Amino acid sequence: MPYAxxxxxxxxxxxTFFPSSKKDMCVSSGNFLIPxxxxxxxxxxxxxxxxxxxxxxxxxxxxxxxxxxxxxxIGIDRSGILTxxxxxxxxxxxxxFCRACEEPxxxxxCPTGALTPRRDGGVSxxxxxxxxxxxxxxxxxxxxxxxxxxxxxxxxxxxxxxxKFCPHGVLAFExxxx
Amino acid sequence: xxxxxxxxxxDLSRYKYEAEDRSELFEKWLGGxxxxxxxxxxxxxxxxxxxxxxxxxxFAIGPFTPxxxxxxxxxxxxxxxxxxxxxxxxxxxxxxxSIANAGYGAIVIKGTSKTPVYVVVNNEKVYFRDARGIWGxxxxxxxxxxxxxxxxxxxMRTIMxxxxxxxxxxxxxxxxxxxxxxxxxxxxxxxxxxxKLKALVVIGRGSYKPAxxxxxxxxxxxxxxxxxxxxxxxxxxxxxxxVNVNPLNxxxxxPTRNLKAVRFERAEEISGxxxxxxxxxxxxxxxxCPIACIHIxxxxxxxxxxxxxxxxxxxxxxYELIYALGTMLGIGDRDCLxxxxxxxxxxGLDAMSTGVCLAWATEAxxxxxxxxxxxxxxxxxxxxxxxxxxxxxxxxxxxxxYKHLAQGVEKTSDVYGGKEFALAFGGNExxxxxxxxxxxxxxxxxxxxxxxxNAGYSLDQKIEGEMTPREVVDxxxxxxxxxxxxxxxxxxxFARGVYKPETVVEAFKPLGAETSEEKLRELGREIxxxxxxxKMDMGxxxxxxxxxxxxxxxxTPHGMLKEEFFKEALDYYAHKIKELTG
Numbered sequence: 001m002p003y004a005x006x007x008x009x010x011x012x013x014x015x016t017f018f019p020s021s022k023k024d025m026c027v028s029s030g031n032f033l034i035p036x037x038x039x040x041x042x043x044x045x046x047x048x049x050x051x052x053x054x055x056x057x058x059x060x061x062x063x064x065x066x067x068x069x070x071x072x073x074i075g076i077d078r079s080g081i082l083t084x085x086x087x088x089x090x091x092x093x094x095x096x097f098c099r100a101c102e103e104p105x106x107x108x109x110c111p112t113g114a115l116t117p118r119r120d121g122g123v124s125x126x127x128x129x130x131x132x133x134x135x136x137x138x139x140x141x142x143x144x145x146x147x148x149x150x151x152x153x154x155x156x157x158x159x160x161x162x163x164k165f166c167p168h169g170v171l172a173f174e175x176x177x178x
Numbered sequence: 179x180x181x182x183x184x185x186x187x188x189d190l191s192r193y194k195y196e197a198e199d200r201s202e203l204f205e206k207w208l209g210g211x212x213x214x215x216x217x218x219x220x221x222x223x224x225x226x227x228x229x230x231x232x233x234x235x236x237f238a239i240g241p242f243t244p245x246x247x248x249x250x251x252x253x254x255x256x257x258x259x260x261x262x263x264x265x266x267x268x269x270x271x272x273x274x275x276s277i278a279n280a281g282y283g284a285i286v287i288k289g290t291s292k293t294p295v296y297v298v299v300n301n302e303k304v305y306f307r308d309a310r311g312i313w314g315x316x317x318x319x320x321x322x323x324x325x326x327x328x329x330x331x332x333x334m335r336t337i338m339x340x341x342x343x344x345x346x347x348x349x350x351x352x353x354x355x356x357x358x359x360x361x362x363x364x365x366x367x368x369x370x371x372x373x374k375l376k377a378l379v380v381i382g383r384g385s386y387k388p389a390x391x392x393x394x395x396x397x398x399x400x401x402x403x404x405x406x407x408x409x410x411x412x413x414x415x416x417x418x419x420x421v422n423v424n425p426l427n428x429x430x431x432x433p434t435r436n437l438k439a440v441r442f443e444r445a446e447e448i449s450g451x452x453x454x455x456x457x458x459x460x461x462x463x464x465x466x467c468p469i470a471c472i473h474i475x476x477x478x479x480x481x482x483x484x485x486x487x488x489x490x491x492x493x494x495x496x497y498e499l500i501y502a503l504g505t506m507l508g509i510g511d512r513d514c515l516x517x518x519x520x521x522x523x524x525x526g527l528d529a530m531s532t533g534v535c536l537a538w539a540t541e542a543x544x545x546x547x548x549x550x551x552x553x554x555x556x557x558x559x560x561x562x563x564x565x566x567x568x569x570x571x572x573x574x575x576x577x578x579x580y581k582h583l584a585q586g587v588e589k590t591s592d593v594y595g596g597k598e599f600a601l602a603f604g605g606n607e608x609x610x611x612x613x614x615x616x617x618x619x620x621x622x623x624x625x626x627x628x629x630x631x632n633a634g635y636s637l638d639q640k641i642e643g644e645m646t647p648r649e650v651v652d653x654x655x656x657x658x659x660x661x662x663x664x665x666x667x668x669x670x671x672f673a674r675g676v677y678k679p680e681t682v683v684e685a686f687k688p689l690g691a692e693t694s695e696e697k698l699r700e701l702g703r704e705i706x707x708x709x710x711x712x713k714m715d716m717g718x719x720x721x722x723x724x725x726x727x728x729x730x731x732x733x734t735p736h737g738m739l740k741e742e743f744f745k746e747a748l749d750y751y752a753h754k755i756k757e758l759t760g
Contacts, residue, residue, distance in 0.1 A: 055461055055462045055463040056462050057463035058333075059402075066394075072394055074385060076244075085356070087326070088319065088326070089358060090357055090491075090492035092462070
């Protein structure tokens with residue numbers, strides 16, 4: 001049987017679906033806000049458990065499009081995660097999403113503050129501030145920010161919703177060292 | 179109904195394209211085969227030459243693509259160069275989701291390019307690319323890789339391409355998508371070749387909203403859980419379709435050496451269990467399907483005369499390939515069989531038709547109907563090297579014999595004789611089951627002449643006692659009618675246990691459509707009739723059907739078959755057709 005997580009497993013607490021508020025941030029050197037480590041001992045993030053088990057089904061992409069309970073979408077326009085073959089499926093498949101860099105280049109080049117560091121690592125995205133300049137898409141070293149049809153970015157905010165639908169145990173939403 | 183309802187029409191003769199919203203068509207006919215039949219009817223001259231400019235290809239997806247998992251098939255309709263009649267072929271891979279995400283419910287290809295091209299659909303735009311440098315590359319994976327590296331859209335696209343068999347108009351050439359999935363049967367690859375179309379790339383990254391947000395997520399989760407947690411798809415999770423090899427062999431229903439036998443003494447060696455134990459290297463899935471039924475074997479071969487050099491090839495295997503290139507050709511060595519499967523994959527040949535053609539040629543050579551002057555190599559059951567060379571000849575067609583054999587076993591036996599053991603039904607080479615009356619009636623009556631049209635092979639395995647000819651016909655037609663609904667929803671037939679009628683009805687609700695099991699069944703009947711009428715307008719008659727004598731000479735699990743049963747069944751079917759079509 002394939003790995004089938006129960007619905008309860010990896011079900012993130014509701015608050016992780018929303019960008020963290022500014023009061024959880026500490027001001028650091030430069031113009032960046034960085035997360036305060038003291039709030040929670042172990043932040044939760046979307047992680048890869050075993051990439052070799054990826055079959056390239058893309059259920060994570062479609063889950064990402066449904067992540068908003070109020071406004072789910074059918075399709076991948078807003079998906080912040082991408083599955084692809086490794087130059088052809090004979091070499092298998094891989095999954096690409098934000099790896100929560102310590103100093104996110106995408107945040108550094110965002111001119112409007114739409115992208116800010118997220119408390120638990122990774123970034124928060126405020127769509128209403130985004131002008132769709134595309135700087136973040138070009139700045140991401142690993143090509144993990146995607147362009148939506150309206151020119152704005154589709155980026156993983158580590159909500160963990162997709163992990164519930166990964167049928168083969170590739171993705172998990174779990175605590176990682178801060 | 180919330181679904182993709184735009185139709186993109188691409189004209190290769192004029193290098194033009196247009197898109198049009200056809201909501202009314204999708205409201206009435208759902209999508210997939212239901213819509214494709216109507217679009218083909220609108221666009222094609224029923225008398226069109228299958229390899230001429232007038233042939234038309236329709237690709238269609240369904241209302242559940244990509245709203246729900248396991249609904250990622252694309253239906254292709256065209257005029258078949260193999261049968262000269264309606265051609266229909268379904269493929270998985272990423273094709274359906276890419277077409278949906280690009281914003282379309284269907285894509286129509288018309289005309290013929292003057293020079294080799296490949297076409298890229300990138301959301302709302304279409305680009306015609308020069309393919310002169312790629313034309314003639316015999317390897318479908320190589321052509322695919324070149325295009326993949328030149329084009330954008332990694333992970334969001336499908337690359338439907340042909341290999342040497344399509345370029346050279348082998349009438350059973352397939353179109354391959356994502357390396358391992360195929361529009362396999364009835365020669366879509368040759369239609370691509372005749373249009374000078376090396377590949378169709380579709381890149382899609384769009385979305386739309388369901389009518390009922392909460393309901394949509396709930397139904398999605400229910401379908402997802404059913405697919406994973408129940409055992410309705412277990413067969414495909416584990417060993418894959420080759421799980422059938424051993425049971426069919428034990429049953430005495432596994433066509434062997436051109437159906438001279440129904441048990442293969444080396445079946446165990448090429449069974450699903452053996453492949454899984456010794457060769458299975460990876461499993462992959464179609465887009466938006468959690469099952470991952472695509473089983474890929476590893477073939478590790480040493481280079482002769484070069485110590486410590488190996489080549490490692492990843493080869494997708496399935497039941498029908500093991501039948502056609504294995505038992506039918508008497509190949510019981512897994513590595514040899516994998517080499518044959520790989521050669522078919524590289525050239526883009528339909529493995530089933532290829533195996534049946536080569537099995538016929540072997541027996542014809544045995545019987546002296548043809549000589550090595552024709553076959554150029556001594557074909558013998560069990561000799562995989564000879565078959566590898568014969569596959570090269572099918573693609574290169576160096577003499578008249580291979581020119582004929584590249585047109586299928588029906589046409590070849592017209593010329594050289596040997597009709598009685600030419601295993602084709604309605605002009606389409608036989609699938610891998612010899613279980614009983616329903617099996618062969620299924621091939622004959624099925625509108626694609628495929629075992630998947632009505633699953634007669636499965637009915638034969640379920641029958642306890644006897645069924646009358648009428649009961650068999652009624653049962654097959656009923657099953658085929660429901661399958662028109664599934665292939666209009668483009669639900670994978672392997673997932674038919676997940677998409678029961680009540681689930682289908684429930685799944686439509688959040689998309690803003692009300693229906694009922696009764697309405698769906700009625701629609702299935704209507705689509706069946708529409709397709710049958712189109713087939714008849716293209717020249718199909720029951721009288722033109724031929725039963726190969728061989729099926730009466732080899733025992734089935736239901737005993738020796740009798741011609742009278744078929745006669746009675748077909749008379750009744752003729753009567754039924756009249757009733758259905760008015």
